[in-house]
Amino acid sequence: MDRAPGLSVRFKLTLSYAGFLMLAGGLLLATVWVFLLRYVPEVIELSGFDVPRTPGSGPRPGPFVPDRADLVRAFTPWAALVLMCLLMFGLLGGWILAGSMLAPLSRITRATRLAAQGSLSQRIQLEGRSDEFRELADAFDAMLAQLEAHVAEQRRFAANASHELRTPLAITQTLLDVARNDLNRDTGALVERLRLVNTRAIDLTEALLLLSRADQRSFTRxxxxxxxxxxxxxxxxxxxxxxxxxxxxxxxxxxxxxxxxxxxxxxxxxxxxxxxxxxxxxxxxxxxxxxxxxxxxxxxxxxxxxxxxxxxxxxxxxxxxxxxxxxxxxxxxxxxxxxxxxxxxxxxxxxxxxxxxxxxxxxxxxxxxxxxxxxxxxxxxxxx
Known part of the structure; x- marks a missing residue:
């Protein structure tokens, strides 16, 4: 089946991991904003002091106390830098993690392609503890084993059936050749022998059809x-x-x-x-x-x-x-x-x-x- 090219699963998982990490980082920064900056007043007034907003901006020397605008200006570039770091970390870590998780799938894909080319003896045999990929690999190995046994049985059956069907046909051909070369031969015995050979061929054909019908389970219960x-x-x-x-x-x-x-x-x-x-x-x-x-x-x-x-x-x-x-x-x-x-x-x-x-x-x-x-x-x- 022809399909349009698309993004690989590994790349999609990488974007998903990075996006989730960015979302978690954004929520964390939003939490900091909501529960920290919102409690900082826009203007800070200290009793008995004339507090300047920036160092050296006021008429009197005194301690510098930042207000909300100062914290926003200081917080924004660092938040952007943290998000950029999270993005890079998410892309790199997600790519490595997705590759590690999808490695068994690559082995299954290779085994499937080899099986499609006729190599039914190929087995995946994934190591490690049981998980979804290993259950899939074990099921695929079991299916390949059954297919290999079934194909081998069908090949033997086809070879035997061909041999069995060829025998009455060869006998019939021999009898006809003898009758053609010996015109004085008793035709009654020849016809009786041909009838027996033909009956055997018909019985074999009917048996093969019955066997095929049983294998296909095409019957009413x-x-x-x-x-x-x-x-x-x-x-x-x-x-x-x-x-x-x-x-x-x-x-x-x-x-x-x-x-x-x-x-x-x-x-x-x-x-x-x-x-x-x-x-x-x-x-x-x-x-x-x-x-x-x-x-x-x-x-x-x-x-x-x-x-x-x-x-x-x-x-x-x-x-x-x-x-x-x-x-x-x-x-x-x-x-x-x-x-x-x-x-x-x-x-x-x-x-x-x-x-x-x-x-x-x-x-x-x-x-x-x-x-x-x-x-x-x-x-x-x-x-x-």
Whole structure:
């Protein structure tokens, strides 16, 4: 934004300090005038003496006693000199004091310009005790740290998304080249392979759009019961679980919260789907539980499966991270299931916790703000 040139803050503060000092000096001199000179009479008369106004001006020798006019003539030049000294002292002292006070602001300005040029690793790190400038610097450092982490995450996400989107396009290009060079090739198999590749590209695009929508928090909030969403998700995915020889168990309390029902349903569906496709190869189990805690509702989805380490669990929710054990090769997914869950949870001011189960598998806990005075608790599901 273009602005007209103006006075610097340091110069304005200097003028303010000097002006205040001049005002204080003027008031002090005015006080001297009011409470001293006003009590001096214009003409002083001493009984029995003929007092001259100036030395040697009268017919008789005698002591010189100044009247008001004499004090005014003596007071005025000294008052002007004092005001001039106060002005010079105020300008010099104000300039030095303003520079010392604004020095942290200069460091903040330099850091801001470096950040605007793309150097997000720059930090101000003001020393000393806490004050307004240091609180501002600490807040700015925290903002830069969050921006740096966010930009790094977005760059990784963009690189991964580009790679994931390039894969189906490259496969499609290869299949088309093969079909063009081999006119006798069976087109039915080619069309089916192209359909699968195109479906994967569409799923990835829709997942990216859903992730962006959750990150932007562009949704309407309403009262939602997580226990009902858990039932809907398990009913929808029950055929997939039965196909893999898995059992799904749902139980818990009514868990009212506030948020977007479609997004929270997508979150629950992703968790249940993830628990199914990352389960054990034979007779695995998926448990979905809703509970109510003070000020929060909790959705827990856990599944059996291979033993996971804490290091592996800490990276599962990253975009395009995929597990290894799956009950069906046709559900490879796009690697955004838990990343979408994490974004939806964050958009609803909740927390997502992933922990490995002692016997193998994963436990995912979603904690969301509860609705106050939402009604009595009750059973929300049964085993299947």
């Amino acid at each position: 309403e009262h939602v019961d997580l226990s009902l969403l858990a039932e809907d998700a398990t009913e929808t995915l029950l055929p997939l679980a039965e196909k893999g020889g898995l059992s799904i168990e749902t139980s818990g309390d009514i868990a009212p919260t506030v948020g977007s029902r479609p997004l929270l349903l997508q979150m629950t569906t992703n968790l249940v789907h993830n628990a199914i496709v990352h389960n054990g190869p034979d007779r695995g189990t998926v448990r979905v539980t809703t509970t109510v805690q003070p000020g929060a509702v909790v959705l827990t989805v856990e599944n059996t499966g291979e033993q996971l380490t804490a290091q592996v669990v800490s990276t599962i929710a990253e975009p395009f991270q995929r597990g290894t054990a799956r009950v069906h090769d046709g559900h490879a997914g796009v690697g955004l299931g838990l990343a979408i869950v994490r974004s939806i949870v964050q958009a609803h001011d909740g927390t997502l916790t992933l922990t490995p189960r002692p016997g193998g598998g994963l436990r995912v806990t979603v904690r969301l703000p509860a609705v106050v005075n939402a009604g009595p608790k009750g059973s929300a599901g049964a085993s299947r």
